[in-house]
Amino acid sequence: MRSATVVDLNADLGESYGAWRLGDDEALLAIVTSANVACGFHAGDPLTLRRVCAGAVARGVVIGAQVSYRDLAGFGRREMTVPPAELEAEVLYQVAALDGIARAEGGWVGYVKPHGALYNRAARDPEQAAAIAAAVASYDAGLPVLTLPGSATAKAAQEAGLPVITEAFADRGYNDDGTLVPRDRPGAMLTEPDAVAARAAGIVTDGVVESVTGTRLSLRPRSICVHGDTPGAVGLARAVRAALERAGAKLAPFA
Amino acid sequence: MRSATVVDLNADLGESYGAWRLGDDEALLAIVTSANVACGFHAGDPLTLRRVCAGAVARGVVIGAQVSYRDLAGFGRREMTVPPAELEAEVLYQVAALDGIARAEGGWVGYVKPHGALYNRAARDPEQAAAIAAAVASYDAGLPVLTLPGSATAKAAQEAGLPVITEAFADRGYNDDGTLVPRDRPGAMLTEPDAVAARAAGIVTDGVVESVTGTRLSLRPRSICVHGDTPGAVGLARAVRAALERAGAKLAPFA
């Protein structure tokens, strides 16, 4: 008898800022197994972070540091050419700040995941990827990095001796080379719950996802990412979780 | 035979930001025993903090977290009415961020000292003082708070079970009630090295400082503060250190 696939479900949380609310952190904490919590550079004021960490601890959700470029106005979605030493220090600062808040609430940062434009840039830029890996390793040599399989981020993390956890996206379009379709292109975001759920199920049962051109891509991710900041995000996440459970997968964090 | 007075010498460091340089961190690290390092809210980009922490570790200088209001444009010198829960989370975020950077460089945050307007407000505002103390205690229940004797900050820290370390200012004017003369008033800053040095010596030998009206105030501080951001700051700090040593004091950090 084949054992059940174990899979993590991650989403971005803690992305409110001061008077501005974004996403439904409470609802998502009841669905995901890992929370990529903003660290204040693209979103996430300290009080928001503290509340999300408290909620994550209460529900047994693992807290990840969602590190970003320093870009509140652009929500970390504008690519920046940051010198490596600066980027490394900025990532270290963010991981440490969130970990301190998590610890004050009885939790800890269990992994690091770059956000937005930094995620995409580091996936193909060995220099920025190395800066992120160096920052994480300088904070905790055993802290996993969550990223795309085959990315420069994964390679740099591996070279730095860090555990690498790969993820797939249930609600993002894939190019034929396994990279994500940029947000400003057609097919970037899937929003129809049934389609997203079916895709998530296909990933865990068959290890396959279809690209925007219809090519079948093989992947065996340890985590599935759903987005928390889109309209209907909570419904999508619920649909994905239900589909994963129906497909026989066991949902569990990796950290 | 009377044992020598042991006294700490602290100054503000890490107050550059990006392209802007402020103070001579390297020179001050050779003089002080404790460095109040900015945490990014009033000054101190992460790379600057990292360099200062590395320098402090190399020289055996104790690192303190100089927490501030979020106010780069005002350098943390503009008083703000921040709701306590927000302030507490902001202080926690800053302490954790700096501690993580310090640890990556082989050091750690050994104490917390509020900066600028937060220092002055908390000294008389029990609510903000309690928020600071709660933040520090939530991060590390044994982390000392460095502040004015008799201040609301000292009282709140004590009530939170935190070690309280008191300081005196060699280069600031005192009011008769032991509070500092605000920076925009006459007599706020002493800049003549001999006068500042004599004052420092008087504090450790006689436990006395003269107020702006000539009243003799009694104090037995464990630390003496000199400023790092004034013109001639390094010369002043050197003069103070030399005077303390001539007066027979033993310079040593408290943390």
Added chain:
Amino acid sequence: MRSATVVDLNADLGESYGAWRLGDDEALLAIVTSANVACGFHAGDPLTLRRVCAGAVARGVVIGAQVSYRDLAGFGRREMTVPPAELEAEVLYQVAALDGIARAEGGWVGYVKPHGALYNRAARDPEQAAAIAAAVASYDAGLPVLTLPGSATAKAAQEAGLPVITEAFADRGYNDDGTLVPRDRPGAMLTEPDAVAARAAGIVTDGVVESVTGTRLSLRPRSICVHGDTPGAVGLARAVRAALERAGAKLAPFA
């Protein structure tokens, strides 16, 4: 025959920031006659401002500059002690920035209204009020200031030779002295549409509003303010407008 009361209806708009949405600018532009548009210091990225200005011009809504403390994290709701020359320059900067954007869209800034904590502080602090008035006068000596009757803001604007326009709040609680109940106190916000609408009608027909203690306060405001950032804000604004029209008032901007 008594002529109809002419009254303006103003609300805060343009308070989104980057990825964060706040309020329904489009819906409010169809209801109000004057839009207090954020200027980037407490909210309002430049692209948001541009869109709001374009919408206001398209609908004939007058654009006002809603100037604030520099405090994105606190949404301008945290009182700050800003030195007058700094505050004056910051207000001038904001008014000019918004006016340039408005002009690029075929409109202009027709008045200035301080936001949040600056509104409240200036209402009782002659120094900050004078800084605001000086900034407005230095930009345009004929630019009206919209504020509470009897406030320090009104007095300073008058002394600076600026037109003063007074407003009343349909959805805020009043103290007996005509000041607003602070947001963190009971009775600060009225949220029941019928009550708010009745209050607005009472103001224009009888020139009376009831304080939280039940005292009748006399006022003859040229403008009525409704809030745009509360849940149900659009419904409230519509109810107020309808009530004003039913009461025979003619809605028209003052600038």
Added chain:
Amino acid sequence: MRSATVVDLNADLGESYGAWRLGDDEALLAIVTSANVACGFHAGDPLTLRRVCAGAVARGVVIGAQVSYRDLAGFGRREMTVPPAELEAEVLYQVAALDGIARAEGGWVGYVKPHGALYNRAARDPEQAAAIAAAVASYDAGLPVLTLPGSATAKAAQEAGLPVITEAFADRGYNDDGTLVPRDRPGAMLTEPDAVAARAAGIVTDGVVESVTGTRLSLRPRSICVHGDTPGAVGLARAVRAALERAGAKLAPFA
């Protein structure tokens, strides 16, 4: 008889921020004919801008808006991929803010020059160049843009119907294609006053500058740029001005 070459001398000013000082604005105002004044996005708090504008007006120096990416931490030197509509609105905001401050001091913004990474990116990126040009044209259809000859910035400004003013750099290294050597490469900055002065003289007398490989590049710039933020900047600027005058050039602003 050949008439004297008329040339403008421009430098970056207003790049202090709050407590941080950068450059000697007063000294430079006595040397240059045009001041590229920061607009608050990479440097330049409103009070600093006001003081620089007042100084420029007093000395008859033309004020230019030195628009930048929103990046205080990186001083606008980190390239950013900003969507065009956002960039356009951000540039418009900056130009308008500075113009308002300049007008309050009796001056006005006479031209626009992108700063740092935006200058370099726009010089080769038609999309960002077009966004800048659109912003300038939407503010004032006759406002000149100061940039490198042959750049995408120049082309976009021309297509938008804006006057284009070209500049050469007395203290920056040139590549063979007329672009500037990036700041992190050898030969990027010239710091020896005699060499910089000789180069400036060669530009106005012979219309020639030598690239880093020794190639002679032809250029006939209407303006010469010297930097204000390097050590010895004032001395360099003085040397350049003296050399230009010795070479028979007449120094005069273009706007």
